[in-house]
Amino acid sequence: MSYFSMNRSNRPFNKKMQEKLVVLFLLVLLAFVGLSIKLISITRDNGERYKKQVLSQQQYESTIIPFKRGDILDSKGNKLATSEKVYNLIIDSKMMLRKEESLNATMSALNECFPGFPEADVRSYVSQNPGSQYYVALKQLSYDEISDFVDIQNDKAANPDVAGVWFEEEYKRIYPNNTLACDVIGFTGKDNVGSYGLEQFYNDTLNGTNGREYGYLSEGEMLERTVVSPVDGYNIVTTIDGNIQQIVEKYLYEFNEQYKNGARPGGNGANNVGCIIMDVNNGDVLAMGSYPNFDLNNPRDTSALLGSRFVNESGVIEYEANCITEENKDELLSDDAITYQNLNYLWKNFCISNTYEPGSVAKPFTVAAGLESGKMTGNEYYTCNGQLRVADHDIKCHNYKIGGDGTLSVQEAIEQSCNVALMLMGRQIGKTTYLEYQEKFGFGYKTNIDLSGESRTATLVFNSSNMGETELATSTFGQGYNVTMIQMIAAFSSLVNGGFYYEPHVVKRITAQDGSTVRNISPRVLKQTVSAATSAKIIQYCNGVVLNGTGKTARPAGYAIGGKTGTAETVPRDKRNYVLSFMGYAPADNPQIAIYVVVDRPNVVFQDDAKFATRIVRSILTEVLPYMNIYMTEELSDKEREELENLDITIKSSNLSDEETEEEGESADNEEDESIVDANGGDITSSTSPTAEEMQSDDVLTAPLTGTVLNTQTGEPVVEDKEDGPQ
Amino acid sequence: MARNSISRSKGYVDYTLIFIILLLLGFGLIMVYSTSSYSASMSSTLHNNPAFYLNKQAFATVFGLVAMAVVAMIPYQFWRRFAGMGYAVSAFLIILVLTPLGYEANGARRWLKIGISVQPAEIAKLAMILFLASLVCRLGNDIRTRNGFLLVLFSPAPICLMVWRITDNLSSAIIIFMIGYIMLFVASPEYKRFLIITVAAIAFAALVVLVVVHMADAGTFGYRGQRIRTWIDPEADASGGGFQTLQALYAIGSGGIFGKGIGQSTQKLGFLPEAQNDMIFSVICEELGLFGGICIIVLFLLLLWRLMIIASNARDEFGGLLVVGVMGHIAIQVILNVAVVTNVIPNTGISLPFISYGGSSVMFLLIELGLVFSVARSIDFAED
The missing domain is CATH 3.40.710.10 (DD-peptidase/beta-lactamase superfamily)
Incomplete structure (x- = not known):
């Protein structure tokens, strides 16, 4: 053939080479057989143990997907209470320590994205608990707060060493109007259990069912993964008119401003002042408020107690005692049980409880x-x-x-x-x-x-x-x-x-x-x-x-x-x-x-x-x-x-x-x-x-x-x- | 029989080889999808597209098949004049990684972005096969001399050193060196020298392992020393260095004889890092069992057997050695990959040819096979 003729040193592939090629092939065959034997021995000797190991790794993969608690709306559809998705920053020490460079790279990224990140605490936790996979470093961050870090995490090419951080979702109860209609609404803790008012009365209606992502063993020990979606809670639309409520509370507050610190030094304008406005033709409560009030977003803030009458450990007002003031607050509320009684009295709805x-x-x-x-x-x-x-x-x-x-x-x-x-x-x-x-x-x-x-x-x-x-x-x-x-x-x-x-x-x-309407009342x-x-x-x-x-x-x-x-x-x-x-x-x-x-x-x-x-x-x-x-x-x-x-x-x-x-x-x-x-x-x-x-x-x-x-x-x-x- | 049916002018086409390659590629795509779809769908950077890796791999495969067909049509002798140039170019490309053209991924700077992203190490493997085949032909009978032997043995060394030191890729350096070693083994009529070198190398490796194991502080040998310790006892460091190896072993062991069924791996769901990459063989064993794993090994053996047949019947020494180089390349990678997954040797990043995810790798392997087909076409049965 013509193109072969170009080549001067055109030797054939000789017999010796063919022989060595066969030897090479036999050596490769030998290696393959050896590896196959190793494969078989792994399965035979450790198969059952490894199978269990794999299953035990999977079982802990079950995670809860939280439901959203329903909103409380006024009669015009304004939100009186709502739930917002927030994120907890979780540290996975195990993942963070897998690569040598990860710890420092991750810490510097965290410091950059979260002002006031408790780096020292996290570092000492990670070094003391290298096997831990769950440590809450920061709580209830908004999406805006975490977005910078999420971007860094997702850009794997630029930040290969950032590892061992994930965000756990949950919902946080938000009261956009703070003190407005506090007695009527009541408040809800982290566990979705309502205290006082509508939050307590309609607790089951507002709550939904948590979803869950989990693995389970089907027949033949196969692991199936299933996601059960959460069912969100229902919203409740109240008869309260936010504007009327606001007017009522404005004048209750004005009354307090006018008469506070009078005959009773440091005291509120009255022990209590309440107002209800009702539609006489259907029993709708249009507004219900009282003073003193409290911030639903921070119900345990004892500064709301200033000016109130002091309540003793049995929950009864001590009319002989002075009103709670800045000066005597620490002394009067030194005991947690007494503080709780005083807050309890504050949280009660004057219009229905007193x-x-x-x-x-x-x-x-x-x-x-x-x-x-x-x-x-x-x-x-x-x-x-x-x-x-x-x-x-x-x-x-x-x-x-x-x-x-x-x-x-x-x-x-x-x-x-x-x-x-x-x-x-x-x-x-x-x-x-x-x-x-x-x-x-x-x-x-x-x-x-x-x-x-x-x-x-x-x-x-x-x-x-x-x-x-x-x-x-x-x-x-x-x-x-x-x-x-x-x-x-x-x-x-x-x-x-x-x-x-x-x-x-x-x-x-x-x-x-x-x-969509679930029920009209x-x-x-x-x-x-x-x-x-x-x-x-x-x-x-x-x-x-x-x-x-x-x-x-x-x-x-x-x-x-x-x-x-x-x-x-x-x-x-x-x-x-x-x-x-x-x-x-x-x-x-x-x-x-x-x-x-x-x-x-x-x-x-x-x-x-x-x-x-x-x-x-x-x-x-x-x-x-x-x-x-x-x-x-x-x-x-x-x-x-x-x-x-x-x-x-x-x-x-x-x-x-x-x-x-x-x-x-x-x-x-x-x-x-x-x-x-x-x-x-x-x-x-x-x-x-x-x-x-x-x-x-x-x-x-x-x-x-x-x-x-x-x-x-x-x-x-x-x-x-x-x-x-x-x- | 074949010599009567195949006309000389059309050239020989090895349909068995084509079938085996297509089978491996098709199976590889299925496994890439199986192993990567979960993690891809979980990644918002990949737009939660479960077929992200599959699409990229399929594109590289099609591109590689076209390149393979083109190369198969060009007489392989054409490339001989570029042998020396190929050596120089691959060295140049490795150095280019240090310039802004290079980029880093997964913590190592190994890639070049020139239109598409390629690993210079993959180019270097191809160039080395070409260069050594040409060198051995030029040496002729001089290969029997000690100098000739040493020249062929050490001519890959500069490239290997560069791949190791510049791109920090010891496994590719070893593969390149071993390709040369295998080509030399076939080209040289010697046995004794090879026996001595092999035994010496094994003895040296054993010594290193002994030193590392008995040293109190493994730090002297860096992360490689740590890897050797992990290799000896992976369960001692189950959550750290031994994690990947152990998870691979769990995958193989939990698969049993016939596996959990395709797509049913649980280890790929976030436990086994790089499941679609270097560790894909363990997922094959988990999903298809020992049976599936050994089938793949047999398929590779068939592939190598076809390459041996083509090399033996090559028209000339150059063509034969080219095929031997390709054969050596594939054999080494399969052996080392399976050996890593089964913890026979310490963990190092070596992909499984045709099956592991990786565009550069599959493209250059197919180009190498294009050369093999070109050699096969020239087989002259009439003169055999």
């Missing part, structure tokens, strides 16, 4: 019982001489000093909050009927609101065996038995909505993570407490309270509302400590919402003034009613106009704005009246005569209460015949 004597806000219930049972017609007149002899005691009216209210109609009795008239009504109604209606209104029973921590009050109300003549008399004006705020407002809503008692509730819908009418006619009468009387009586200061600009004030003496009856309240509704002619504000012992020297509560109500309603698009029906004075403008509130009127301009002249007249009163330095409205001013300051109990009072702690009757016997 019980107290309601005071005169109970009067509409007494009247309703009389009218509905037919024991009263509503056309009666009662004469008040300042006190009434019941059993062996004289029970005084608040106007005792000026000789009583004189003769009053039922409406006037409510407007002026006359205790004598109410006691006379109580005699008319009788114990049996009175107790029958107490039960109807739900006093002594839980409302079963869907929040955790509602108090039982069964032992804190009277029954036929322990209610005597005196107890009946004091009960008519709300002293002697205990209630919770939610009981009062739920029952009161039925008085003003035509008699329908709705079960109060906070959650209206349960949705899946994709937004519709309003539940449990019973009819009074007839429509009685309801109309009660509305008429309560409108009078705000129009002519003790509740004038609760009326917001531009609206007519109704309601009832309360000034309840607390135990011990030392005439110094009071619970002030106002329970009302708006608008006056067609109640849509109910509002109830309770101020528990304001931090002032003279507490017996319901205006501590009515002013809060007025401030809240001034903003809430326009927000809810309820039309203004009342004329606005220039002063009120200015007030609304300062608050940036659009004036909403059902009348055309033209009409309003026409009526401007009239408003100016009103203003004149007002300015006269202003000169007197009070915010009390025009027609008040100076002498009546004292009376206006509400239904203060001036008589020593002699009847039995049920102890809030034990439910045992407490005899209060003797003065100064602190319980």
Whole structure:
């Protein structure tokens, strides 16, 4: 062949070479046989052991994939609580030490990416535990925080030595509004167990099921790998309106700012101040808040306790002790158990957990019982001489000093909050009927609101065996038995909505993570407490309270509302400590919402003034009613106009704005009246005569209460015949 | 029989060899996918694409097959004039690794990025086969002299040293040296010298091992000393240096006689590092058992047998020696790879020809086989 001829030294592949090639092949064959024998011997000698070894390595590969706890949303879909994915940085010493260079390379990468990385701790852990594969170096990092390091880890070509670090996923509970609605929401620890409020009540609904990635042995000892996906929890949509809630909490905070550090040095504006706003026509709780509050993202922060009353190791407030202040905090809270009791008290929802004597806000219930049972017609007149002899005691009216209210109609009795008239009504109604209606209104029973921590009050109300003549008399004006705020407002809503008692509730819908509805929770009418006619009468009387009586200061600009004030003496009856309240509704002619504000012992020297509560109500309603698009029906004075403008509130009127301009002249007249009163330095409205001013300051109990009072702690009757016997 | 059926002008085509090569390549792709899909799907840098390694390997395989066909069509004598140049070029390319053209992966600077990434060591193996075949032909009967013998024995040494010292790749250096040694063995009619050299080498290795084992501090010999200790007793350092070797042994041992079934390896799920690479044989044993492993060894034996037949029947000494070089290359890598996996020798990075993942390796092996086919084509049965 031609190309072979180019080659001069073209020797053939000779016999000797062929022979050596065969020898080479035989040597290779020998090597292959040797290796095959080695393979066989490995399998024969160590096969079973290695098989077990492989399986034991796999069994520990089971890992949990966490579920996402559901969100808590307000009625408009804003997040009140949510869960965010976070990452724990895990050190695998074994992997990190596999290559010599890894330790230093990984440490420098970690230092670069995580400011404040505890390098010394990790290094000493790795050197002391070279076999460990799980050490949590950093906790709950956000994705942004870890992304730099993840990039380094993924760039294997540039960083071949970074090893032995991985991230474990988990979820962290986040409360975007910190303190907002803290009592209602409650909080959740790392273990997805809710404490207090919705987090506890709906714990199972909010929680899902963890997923798991694991290996298992199938038939024939084959290892199968399976991933069971986690099932995320459901979201709950509440009836709480974040905006209304915010308005409520703003004024509760403002109240605290105004009165804190008063008669009780370093103390909050009041021991507690709470507010509930409810839709009277379906039992939806639109807002529920109290002060002092706490940060849901940091519930164990003891600085939230500053200003609170001190709670002892049994969980009872020590009224003798000073309030918790910066100075005495370390001393008072030196014990963990005591600190926990104090935090516990703070975490409790004042609106459903605390019980107290309601005071005169109970009067509409007494009247309703009389009218509905037919024991009263509503056309009666009662004469008040300042006190009434019941059993062996004289029970005084608040106007005792000026000789009583004189003769009053039922409406006037409510407007002026006359205790004598109410006691006379109580005699008319009788114990049996009175107790029958107490039960109807739900006093002594839980409302079963869907929040955790509602108090039982069964032992804190009277029954036929322990209610005597005196107890009946004091009960008519709300002293002697205990209630919770939610009981009062739920029952009161039925008085003003035509008699329908709705079960109060906070959650209206349960949705899946994709937004689809799992369950709608519709309003539940449990019973009819009074007839429509009685309801109309009660509305008429309560409108009078705000129009002519003790509740004038609760009326917001531009609206007519109704309601009832309360000034309840607390135990011990030392005439110094009071619970002030106002329970009302708006608008006056067609109640849509109910509002109830309770101020528990304001931090002032003279507490017996319901205006501590009515002013809060007025401030809240001034903003809430326009927000809810309820039309203004009342004329606005220039002063009120200015007030609304300062608050940036659009004036909403059902009348055309033209009409309003026409009526401007009239408003100016009103203003004149007002300015006269202003000169007197009070915010009390025009027609008040100076002498009546004292009376206006509400239904203060001036008589020593002699009847039995049920102890809030034990439910045992407490005899209060003797003065100064602190319980 | 064959001599009657195959016409001289068309040249001889070894279909058995083609079949064996395609079988090994196809099987290799399957095993690369089986061993790498899990780790590739777990890696976000690879976009969680389970076929990432398979795609790259398939591309290199197709490219290599085309190159093999082209080389097979070119008469092998054509390359003889480039023998010396090939030696120089491979030395130059190794030095290029030190320039910015070189790059590092898996902690060693062994690659060159010139359009595609290649390992100069792979080029050096091919160049060495060509160079030595040409050298032996030129020496003629001088190979019988001591000087001729030593010249052939040590001419690969400079390249080997460069591969070892510059690219820090002792295993490739050893392979290159042993290719030369095998070619010399076939070319030289001697036996005694080889026996002496082999025994001396084994004795030296045994001495090194003894010294390392009995020394208190293994640090003197660096990580290689540590590897020798690990080799003696891998379970003593199960989580450190012995990890890979032990996991490979676990894989082989747990496979049993017929294995867990293809794709069913558990060791590849993150336990056995580089499962698709140097340790692929242990996964073959785990999934297909002793039976599968020995089948692969038999397949390689068949391949080597075909190469021996072609070398024996080569038209000339140059062609024959080329085939012997290729045969030596494949034989050494198979033996060393299986020996590492079974812990017969200390752990060092040697891939299993045609099966392990690695584009450079499979491409240059196929080019070498192209030369073999070219030699086969020239076999003149009429003159045999």
